[in-house]
Amino acid sequence: EAGVAQSPRYKIIEKRQSVxxxxxxxxxxxxxxxxxxxxxQGPKLLIQFQNNGVVDDSQxxxxxxxxxxxxxxxxxxxxxxxxxxxxxxxxxxxxPAPAYExxxxxxxxxTVT
Amino acid sequence: GESVGLHLPTLSVQEGDNSIINCAYSNSASDYFIxxxxxxxxxxxxxxxxxxxxxxxxxxxxxVLLNKTVKHLSLQIAATQPGDSAVYxxxxxxxGNDYKLSFGAGTxxxxxx
Numbered sequence: 001e002a003g004v005a006q007s008p009r010y011k012i013i014e015k016r017q018s019v020x021x022x023x024x025x026x027x028x029x030x031x032x033x034x035x036x037x038x039x040x041q042g043p044k045l046l047i048q049f050q051n052n053g054v055v056d057d058s059q060x061x062x063x064x065x066x067x068x069x070x071x072x073x074x075x076x077x078x079x080x081x082x083x084x085x086x087x088x089x090x091x092x093x094x095x096p097a098p099a100y101e102x103x104x105x106x107x108x109x110x111t112v113t
Numbered sequence: 114g115e116s117v118g119l120h121l122p123t124l125s126v127q128e129g130d131n132s133i134i135n136c137a138y139s140n141s142a143s144d145y146f147i148x149x150x151x152x153x154x155x156x157x158x159x160x161x162x163x164x165x166x167x168x169x170x171x172x173x174x175x176x177v178l179l180n181k182t183v184k185h186l187s188l189q190i191a192a193t194q195p196g197d198s199a200v201y202x203x204x205x206x207x208x209g210n211d212y213k214l215s216f217g218a219g220t221x222x223x224x225x226x
Contacts, residue, residue, distance in 0.1 A: 004156070033214075042202050042216030043157065056213060091156050098212040101147075104156030 002026065004105035006092050012111045018080040021108045025073065025094030031055075033102060034067055034077050035091040043091055049075065050098065082112045123221045126197075132190040134220045136203035141184060145206040148177060148188045151219070152199045160188070160201075190222075198224045 005024040013019050025032050030051050035043035046065065047057040052072040060067070064083070069075040079086055089107040126132045138146070144165040149157035161172045163179050163186070170177050176189040190197055200219040207213045 040218070042204070042218050044216070045213060048213070093156070099206070101159050101162075102214060104158070106154065107156050 004092055004094055004103055006090075006105040006108055008108055009106065010109050010111075012113065013082055015084055015112050016081040018078065019082055019110060020076050020078045021090050021092075021110075023075045023077070023092030023105060025075070025092070026103055029094035029096055029103075030072070031095045031098050031100075031102075032069055032075050033093040033095075034075070035093065037089040037091055037107070039088070046077070048098075055098070079110075082110075084112050086110060087112045121220055122218065123223070125223045125225060126193045127225050128193060128195060130193055132188075132193045132197065132222060134188045134190075134201050134203075134222065136186050136188075136217055138184050138186070138203075138205055140205065140207070141181075143205045143207065146177070146179065146186055147204045147206065147214070148175075149202045149204060149216075150197075150199045151202065157202060157216075193222075193224050195224050195226065198222055 004026055007022050011019055032049040034046045036046050037043040046060045047067045048055040049069045052069050065079055067077045077090060087110055089109050091107045092105045093102040095102045147162040148160040150160050151157045161175050161177050163170045163177045168179055174191045179186045186203060200221050202216045202219045204214050204216045
């Protein structure tokens with residue numbers, strides 16, 4: 001079974017630039033999550049989708065972050081404009097349903113200079 | 114703030130010895146806990162879970178203990194191997210409609226040959 005795919009794996013941008021991350025969850029998984037993991041910390045949930053609807057985006061900085069999952073499969077996370085403090089690993093995870101085990105992708109390491 | 118946390122940020126273990134990683138949580142209403150392992154450059158990987166109605170659960174070389182009286186859980190790894198070197202996170206799954214996963218800060222385990 002293929003795991004959660006993410007791209008790119010690494011991205012370096014300057015502050016105030018824009019960036020987008022892509023996630024392809026495990027086939028058939030209805031629930032998709034985006035996490036932010038700052039160096040030395042545990043992952044923090046940014047947004048949770050159930051199919052193509054948002055379940056929880058309370059921790060998403062909506063003035064600069066946006067995410068979508070239009071067809072209920074792939075998802076993109078965008079940051080516009082980026083700040084230095086956005087430097088982190090952005091992890092995507094998926095699960096068959098909200099209460100089930102979450103499977104994580106390898107993450108995208110973002111460096112904002 | 115975070116509802117789960119780990120006692121020690123680092124742990125150095127001799128190969129073949131047993132490892133014990135500790136975690137304290139603050140939400141007495143939590144009913145499900147998970148231990149994750151994160152190797153460098155990878156996303157968190159599920160190790161073992163335990164529900165609040167249990168005190169102990171065993172897997173292959175791993176045991177999780179839950180002490181609800183003092184709100185503490187631990188992960189024991191038997192006969193630690195070099196491949197066990199990683200960052201270990203405890204996570205709490207909150208209930209409600211969204212089943213949000215909250216991670217602690219992590220313990221970095223280094224196995225000495």
